[in-house]
Amino acid sequence: MAEPMRVLQRPKSLTTLAADQIRSRIVRGELGLGTPLSENALALELGVSKTPIREALLQLKMEGLVSIQPQRGSFVFEMSMDEIQQLGELRETLEVTALDRAMARNPEPIATALTVIVDAMTDAVAADDCGRYRILDADYHRVLCDHSGNRYLADCYAGFAFRIQALRAKLATDPALNAMSLRDHRDLRDLIKAGDAAGARTLLVAHMRRTIVDYEASMAELAVVA
Structure with a gap:
């Protein structure tokens, strides 16, 4: 009898990996509320291009963890x-x-x-x-x-x-x-x-x-x- 086929596990995309890393730093308090988030610095630190960083920040914006402000950049969220x-x-x-x-x-x-x-x-x-x-x-x-x-x-x-x-x-x-x-x-x-x-x-x-x-x-x- 043939063995049942195994479900292939897709590796995480660079965007997902970047989002996971940035999210983890925010919830651990390593990136404090209101902290500026430089795409260049994050890309260099995580060893990826700016594209997955930019997409990761958009994802984190949807989660309420990042604020993207036109002409100013991206920041960790703040709340009154x-x-x-x-x-x-x-x-x-x-x-x-x-x-x-x-x-x-x-x-x-x-x-x-x-x-x-x-x-x-x-x-x-x-x-x-x-x-x-x-x-x-x-x-x-x-x-x-x-x-x-x-x-x-x-x-x-x-x-x-x-x-x-x-x-x-x-x-x-x-x-x-x-x-x-x-x-x-x-x-x-x-x-x-x-x-x-x-x-x-x-x-x-x-x-x-x-x-x-x-x-x-x-x-x-x-x-x-x-």
Whole structure:
């Protein structure tokens, strides 16, 4: 009997590879909000021509991570506190809805998935690996939406998830905030595992709103220093 044909894996294009690299640097905080993005410098640094860099920046603009301004160039996105508040409201609406739906369907699968992430988050905090913790934090909240049973909700959340990661980069370097965040994520997992939908919803909302408050405090500190 002939062996079944294997599905060929297409290699990533230079544009995709460039977008992955630039996106990763933005969400890790290596390219801060408002940072100018030089096509020439990025092309030289990544060892490609300007064409895939230009196409990558267009892709990242569609993801909300890059602002392309005529006659000025490309920049990492920036947001006012009012815009951040609005983004927080949208995030809260989607995540609470996702949590309610996931728990109504079956809380066990989401609790199991979150346990794996919480264990990894605990290791990251113990190792003071802020970058790893930030990635796991994003994974945790994405799991909530992925278990909602509504792919349109999950797709909507994915549309701005990278922005949230980039904003979180300002907070994830504070060990005290990471420890508090870990406690929230662990407690939320426990409430979901226990089937306490009301308690889980209350904690999730408090967690997301405190993140906005912490970010606002961080911005105020930077303004004082400046």
